[in-house]
Amino acid sequence: MRIAFEEMKADRLLAxxxxxxxxxxxxxxxxxxxxxxxxxxxxxxxxILLRVVPYLGSDRVAVVARKCxxxxxxxxxxxxxxxxxxxxxxxxxxxxRQVSECRCSDxxxxxxxxxxxxxxxxxxxxxxxxxxxTVPERLEFWTAQFRKCNKxxxxxxxxxxxxxxECLLEEKTFTPEKxxxxxxxxxxxxxxxxxxKCVECGECERACPADIPLLALRKMVNRDVKELFGFVxxxxxxxxxxxxxxxxxxxxxxxxxx
Amino acid sequence: MSVKHVLTTCxxxxxxxxxxxxxxDGRAVGVIPCKTDETSQGQLCIKGYNAHAFVHHPxxxxxxxxxxxxxxxKAGWDEALQKTVDEIKRLVAEHGPDSVMVLASAKCTNExxxxxxxxxxxxxxxxxxxxxxxxxxxxxxxxLLQSFGSGAMTNTIPEFEDADCLLVTGSNTLxxxxxxxxxxxxxxEKGAKVIVIDPRDTPLSRIATISMRQEPGTDVAWIxxxxxxxxxxxxxxxxxVAERTTGFEELRELVKSYTPERVEEIAGVPRQHLIDAARTxxxxxxxxxxxxxxxxQHSNGTNLVRTLANLAMxxxxxxxxxxxxxxxxxxxxxxxxxxxxxLPNLYPGYQSVEDAEVRAKxxxxxxxxxxxxxxxxxxxxxxxxxxxxxxxxxIFGENPMMSDPDIGHIEAAIQKLEFLAVIDIFPxxxxxxxxxxxxxxxxxxxxxxxxxxxxxxxxxxKAVDPPGEARPDWRIACELGRMLGNDGFAFDSxxxxxxxxxxxxxxxxxxxxxxxxxENVRWPCPSKDHPGTKVLHTGSFKIGKGVFAIVEHTPPMExxxxxxxxxxxxxxxxxxxxxxxxxxRSVKLQRESPEPYVEINSEDxxxxxxxxxxxxxxxxxxxxxxxxxxxxxxxxPGTIFIPFHYAEAAANKLTNNALxxxxxxxxxxxxxxxxxxx
Numbered sequence: 001m002r003i004a005f006e007e008m009k010a011d012r013l014l015a016x017x018x019x020x021x022x023x024x025x026x027x028x029x030x031x032x033x034x035x036x037x038x039x040x041x042x043x044x045x046x047x048i049l050l051r052v053v054p055y056l057g058s059d060r061v062a063v064v065a066r067k068c069x070x071x072x073x074x075x076x077x078x079x080x081x082x083x084x085x086x087x088x089x090x091x092x093x094x095x096x097r098q099v100s101e102c103r104c105s106d107x108x109x110x111x112x113x114x115x116x117x118x119x120x121x122x123x124x125x126x127x128x129x130x131x132x133x134t135v136p137e138r139l140e141f142w143t144a145q146f147r148k149c150n151k152x153x154x155x156x157x158x159x160x161x162x163x164x165x166e167c168l169l170e171e172k173t174f175t176p177e178k179x180x181x182x183x184x185x186x187x188x189x190x191x192x193x194x195x196x197k198c199v200e201c202g203e204c205e206r207a208c209p210a211d212i213p214l215l216a217l218r219k220m221v222n223r224d225v226k227e228l229f230g231f232v233x234x235x236x237x238x239x240x241x242x243x244x245x246x247x248x249x250x251x252x253x254x255x256x257x258x
Numbered sequence: 259m260s261v262k263h264v265l266t267t268c269x270x271x272x273x274x275x276x277x278x279x280x281x282x283d284g285r286a287v288g289v290i291p292c293k294t295d296e297t298s299q300g301q302l303c304i305k306g307y308n309a310h311a312f313v314h315h316p317x318x319x320x321x322x323x324x325x326x327x328x329x330x331x332k333a334g335w336d337e338a339l340q341k342t343v344d345e346i347k348r349l350v351a352e353h354g355p356d357s358v359m360v361l362a363s364a365k366c367t368n369e370x371x372x373x374x375x376x377x378x379x380x381x382x383x384x385x386x387x388x389x390x391x392x393x394x395x396x397x398x399x400x401x402l403l404q405s406f407g408s409g410a411m412t413n414t415i416p417e418f419e420d421a422d423c424l425l426v427t428g429s430n431t432l433x434x435x436x437x438x439x440x441x442x443x444x445x446x447e448k449g450a451k452v453i454v455i456d457p458r459d460t461p462l463s464r465i466a467t468i469s470m471r472q473e474p475g476t477d478v479a480w481i482x483x484x485x486x487x488x489x490x491x492x493x494x495x496x497x498x499v500a501e502r503t504t505g506f507e508e509l510r511e512l513v514k515s516y517t518p519e520r521v522e523e524i525a526g527v528p529r530q531h532l533i534d535a536a537r538t539x540x541x542x543x544x545x546x547x548x549x550x551x552x553x554x555q556h557s558n559g560t561n562l563v564r565t566l567a568n569l570a571m572x573x574x575x576x577x578x579x580x581x582x583x584x585x586x587x588x589x590x591x592x593x594x595x596x597x598x599x600x601l602p603n604l605y606p607g608y609q610s611v612e613d614a615e616v617r618a619k620x621x622x623x624x625x626x627x628x629x630x631x632x633x634x635x636x637x638x639x640x641x642x643x644x645x646x647x648x649x650x651x652x653i654f655g656e657n658p659m660m661s662d663p664d665i666g667h668i669e670a671a672i673q674k675l676e677f678l679a680v681i682d683i684f685p686x687x688x689x690x691x692x693x694x695x696x697x698x699x700x701x702x703x704x705x706x707x708x709x710x711x712x713x714x715x716x717x718x719x720k721a722v723d724p725p726g727e728a729r730p731d732w733r734i735a736c737e738l739g740r741m742l743g744n745d746g747f748a749f750d751s752x753x754x755x756x757x758x759x760x761x762x763x764x765x766x767x768x769x770x771x772x773x774x775x776x777e778n779v780r781w782p783c784p785s786k787d788h789p790g791t792k793v794l795h796t797g798s799f800k801i802g803k804g805v806f807a808i809v810e811h812t813p814p815m816e817x818x819x820x821x822x823x824x825x826x827x828x829x830x831x832x833x834x835x836x837x838x839x840x841x842x843r844s845v846k847l848q849r850e851s852p853e854p855y856v857e858i859n860s861e862d863x864x865x866x867x868x869x870x871x872x873x874x875x876x877x878x879x880x881x882x883x884x885x886x887x888x889x890x891x892x893x894x895p896g897t898i899f900i901p902f903h904y905a906e907a908a909a910n911k912l913t914n915n916a917l918x919x920x921x922x923x924x925x926x927x928x929x930x931x932x933x934x935x936x
Binding site: 019020021022023024025026027029042043048051052054055056057059144147148150151152153154157158170177178179180181206207208209210211 | 259260261262263265276278280282283287288289290291292293294295300301302303304306307432433436437439440443444447461464465717775776777778831832846849850851852888
């Protein structure tokens, strides 16, 4: 509260607190009773921010943000979805357990207000194991995984960088309304659409009731984008290669199929 | 501008997922899963994510309506309530209290259902109170009560994850209870064997260890067949059978004739699959049975449920963690509506209306004389309306014109009523036939509790105001009770109502709002210091020893013939809920499944020269509907499937009103039908 309203001079604070024996996302205004605010924030606050921004008017908001939230917010501001001047970040460092769960290579926020930074995870074993498989083996793996998909749209609903105006996952020529599981296109469209935005927060994987290893899929696509275009999502300056003409960019290299 | 996140309980299936409704400036604008919720663990299905979508729909009823001739015209609350009370009083005076039927609602809260049944019993003076549990798990309540002594899920939802074997039958779990299905997937991931028996391939059966497609209506045969294998191969639990059950010798005799060969003949299940399934189920240390309408909605539903209980008992798979018999309840509060006494034979807490001691307790609590005989079931009430015995109905939040079998028969029955009042959130197919319509608040607009399928009392919290003049059902029912001259309806809040429910129903004895606000408590919970109960029947069964039922296979009430060569079965899909009044007004759900369809096997379609998407006419002895063909190999030849969500091609125009003699549940799952190009 103090950081948000005194140091950062924000009008609102987006945080998490204990409510009804659970942890709830909460948007507080200056002068509100804070309640029991939490430092173990289980929500992807950038996603919640994206949902509340339309209702903030000219208010300045301080948000409790991990490094991945910080990067997602940068991607939002680059695309004009929010005014970075109106958003202040209360940096939350992930603990060792969280870093290991996300196999995170970049866990430390630019400025830490809560917690202490721990070391990044070594190379992602899940991704390495998948890449060690042959392409047909990988196809078999993903086919089995995607068969469990129950089309809840949890991967998109909870994603902090899933913000297209019109969603092709709801478009019948790509994803016909024929029940579940949806076709391969569902997952591939999502992969491609996030190729220049995904910050590897892992919220899609956590939200998936079928435990499909979506974070591994995301990381594999990100690896390709980095190799092909030298682009990594998450800073406020670098323009996505998909938004340029790619003059002079190498396009001829072969690359692995995901 | 303000944004708040209100923790509440999903209004769709009985899983009881908690979620946050995001409310911006008084409007529900979205849903955020609750990460710390024990049941949902921060995950939801597509219906849960869209639980806000119908709340502010322009079709919501916003003021009372009264019939003036053919027209329903806007009315004030006072005159609409007065008309309802006057009509009830007139019918009671002229024809006695049993001429009135009250239908409660599995979409309303525990507190509201408590008031509905009290309205019927204490204010009108009849036990004629029932609700749509009659159409879904009436046979479970009756069957498990006889086998075990309690008609509810024996285990809890999280326990599915730790079972070694799951036997799933008559439940398309991934579509109808997605977050329970998710637990099943997690169990599989941990190595559990999953056996699915269903006439259709379901998303779960397609990845199951063993999948069998039986002919609809032959379930007793395959279950007895599994028991046959288990006993003849000596795979049964001798100790459990000896110590905790009665009737085993008779069961052993009964199943002798259900050899895998004979079962294959009756049910079309390959003998080796049956043997594998029996061995797998019996070998598991912890095995859970999950079932739903595919078992209960038969004219032998009660006996079928008891046969499943037999299977669990011969292997000792009851009364411990991750072992048991688990009916998956389909509505957010169908468990609670039963718990709260919205049943014609039971007071709140499953206490018999025919037990003089119990009745005396309720007469004291409600300060007046109560009827000694049990009331009419929902299915019976419509039959009696046709014969003129039932003359008035008050329907809270139910839509029998879509949900009940043989809709033509329901419509004729409703037309004969002298008075019909419907209290609902939308102008449903049933409301359109009413004399008085009262607008109700939906789940997002009131406080209360739902009891989930695993007996957890889950809190519903008001997030937004009701539209226009709409009121919560509990306030409407309390007002009717007061105007009927009963002084037992002076409640200020749902919390007050819960206190009275807890005082009269021992299984809820330890429940109060302060406690459940932060604690997930499951009944039985007899006192404030009782932690609630996860696993039922641990030391002994509620009735002492578990009772083996002796049930022979009998064919369904309606069999196929030359004119009606297909077996029609009905059910849900993932994207819609029941009669569609909520989901079909939710944009994203409607986009996923916009039109009615009939699933037909590709070989059958080829013979009829029907192509995917073509319009076909499906008929039964009761009616015809026209809808699109969905040609698939995911259904057995000779069987067709129609989801019952679509008013424009209502599956229940075709279904059979044949009733189970014990529970009076209709046989939704089997009737004879024909298919032709439209």
